[in-house]
Amino acid sequence: MDLNRILEKKQVRSSVPCRLDFGGTLDISTFYLPLAHLKPAGFNMAIDLRTFVTLYPHTRGRIRVSSRGFDTAEFEQGTAPFDHPMGLMFACAQYFNAHGVHIHIESTSPPRSALGGSSAAAVAILGAFHAALDLPIDPEQLAWLAHYIESSVAGVPCGVQDQAAAAFGSAHLWEWKMGKKGPEFKRFPVFFSDEQVHEFGSHMLVAYCGIPHTSKDINSQWVRSFVKGTTRPVFTQIIHITRKFFKAIQDKDYTRAADLMIQETQLRLAMTPDVLDRTGKKLFEKARKHNCGARFTGAGAGGCLWALGRSKDIALLAGSWQAVLKQTPDAMLLDTKIDTQGIAIL
DSSP: OBOHHHHHHOOEEEEEEEEEEESTTTTSHHHHTTTGGGOOEEEEEEEEEEEEEEEEEOOTTEEEEEETTSOOEEEETTOOOTTSTTHHHHHHHHHTTOBSEEEEEEESSOTTOSSSHHHHHHHHHHHHHHHHTTOOOOHHHHHHHHHHHHHHHHSSOOOSHHHHHHHHOSEEEEEEEEOSSSEEEEEEESOOSHHHHHHHGGGEEEEEOSSOOOHHHHHHHHHHHHHHTSSHHHHHHHHHHHHHHHHHHHTTOHHHHHHHHHHHHHHHHHHOGGGSOHHHHHHHHHHHHTTOEEEESTTOSSSEEEEEOOHHHHHHHHHHHHHHHTTSTTOEEOOOOBOOOOSEEO
16 A cells, blocks of 8 residues: 555645553453453543554555664565564555555653653554544444554553553553454543533552663563462452442542552562662552552553552652652653543544
């Protein structure tokens, strides 16, 4: 598919949000299929650190991808290696057999921050291609398509929560299950008005630890231990905790939600102590001392942490976290809030 002529006539630009999460890993079929009787679920919230994708016309027969934090790469049509640092992006373009296009990615989140940025970029790319080709923008279709493309090239089991949050936005409990024809998700909204979203903002805090994460390392440990059967009881607990956490958020019981957050993080630490790096462990302990909960995002091991608690406790925690973050280059509090918009064509 030669996009050069199409893109010379119109510029195509899309954007999607990143996410914070709780109860992750259960969106991987390795987990949600054997545990189907428990109705595995995950909780996440889209945040306004959005990823933007712009499609520009380029040399016919060639495809280029550029993104902050990565070297620009260019290949002949159909030859891009999918094990490249931007292999997922090339794989998304290959789905359309595309050429004559330059895909430019702009992310407002820190690189490799465990906020689901690469999966979000895949959703944004697919949405941009759909817009360029005048195809429908169906959030559910794009979420699953991005998931399957990523799973096909990643070399490790992949979940779908990042793509779901990017496509739909806002905050949801997601139930992962097998439908009649394939995997499905069912979503349960947390907020039903802008006022609820705004009120929740004073109860959360997000920090970047200054060290990029590598999700494959931790995820592979969770997958291996689950397949062996040694951690299945732990993930059973995580399912129950996640559903209780969702209920606590609905009830605005932030003390209860914070306690559940601590419980879930402690279960993860018992399985994989490296899920929190040195800075992350300091932030986690500071949160506990201020009666707040804290959890890594994604698969942890660097990247971001987010905290939850009563407004007055979160306000005090912000100062304590700031003092810790000053000790690590590039670490910082992130100025962010829940984003109610999913994929957008600009």
